[in-house]
Amino acid sequence: MKKLADALEMVTATDPGLVRGQNEDAVFADAGLGLAILADGMGGYNAGEVASGMATTLLAANFAQFMAASPMRDAESMRAEVMHQRLLAEISAVNTAIFQAAESQPRYAGMGTTLVVACFYDNRMSVAHLGDSRLYRLRGGYFEQLTKDHSLLQEQLDSGMISAEEARYSLNKNLVTRALGVDAMVETEIHDYDVQLDDIFLLCSDGLSDMLDDTEIALAVQTLGDNLALAAEHLVQMANDNGGRDNISVILVRVRGDYTVSRGWWQKLLARLK
Secondary structure, three states, X not given: OOOHHHHEEEEEEEEOOOOOOOXXXXXXXXXOXXXXXXXXXXXXXXXXXXXXXXXXHHHHHHHHHXXXXXXXXXXXXXXXXXXXXXXXXXXXXXXXXXXXXXXXOHXXXXXXXXXXXXXXXXXXXXXXXXXXXXXXXXXXXEEEEXXXXXXXXXXXXXXXXXXXXXXXXXXXXXXXXXXXXXXXXXXXXXXXXEOOOXXXXXXXXXXXXXXXXXXXXXXXXHHHOOOHHHHHHHHHHHHHHOOOOOOEEEEEEEEOOOOOOEOOHHHHHHXXXX
8 A cells, every 4th residue: 555645646726817816715735644625715805815714724734633643544444434524524613613703803704615625545535515616537538527516507507597508608607505604504515436546636716617618627637637737837827818817726636556544354354245
């Protein structure tokens, strides 16, 4: 088994774009923790920046403690159910922190943030998300969106009110139906995925996905996938070339090796019996 830091490669890029006065996106990626976090803040002056910054900073710090705690590297503690519980608990705690800050400080009133978190462990990935920040996967030449936007536009698409072509030009693109810190309680969506060698995962804010269609994003990731830093920079540049109307953030993750956790003979036997 490789260590996570050896098995995963992660890069980040974030840019204010060409229109916004400040960057209210926040990103965090640490291959050693197997953790990637992207948040796109919203709210009044600087409040979105505060919300997204709180989300990434608090989640990263809490997960660092969690992953370092004994015996976090054994098979029992690395089960999907355990990771789900931890993700839900940590995201709920951060939601409360942001909501209370917004309630207690007038300058932060109404602030919130989208969130997409990818946690890599035991040759799998758990993804938690809220809002319209996305996670895509490139596998064997096939590029697909794994998350589904929590947005008014997505609800209109699902109900058949508008077509995919009409959605590209909709004025409702930025109306999210779930966000972190806006309400006292939060409903986080979580899914698990297997990972394979050479998978590439892309986390992005809508500053990228609104400026580029999936075909353009896929081509850039596939063409430049051997150099993740260059691919990330190129995606940001393409979004700016197309107008850069919002902050643009990307995280790219490439699976370079196996990272299963150690299992004793009894755990291997139980796994075979399932």
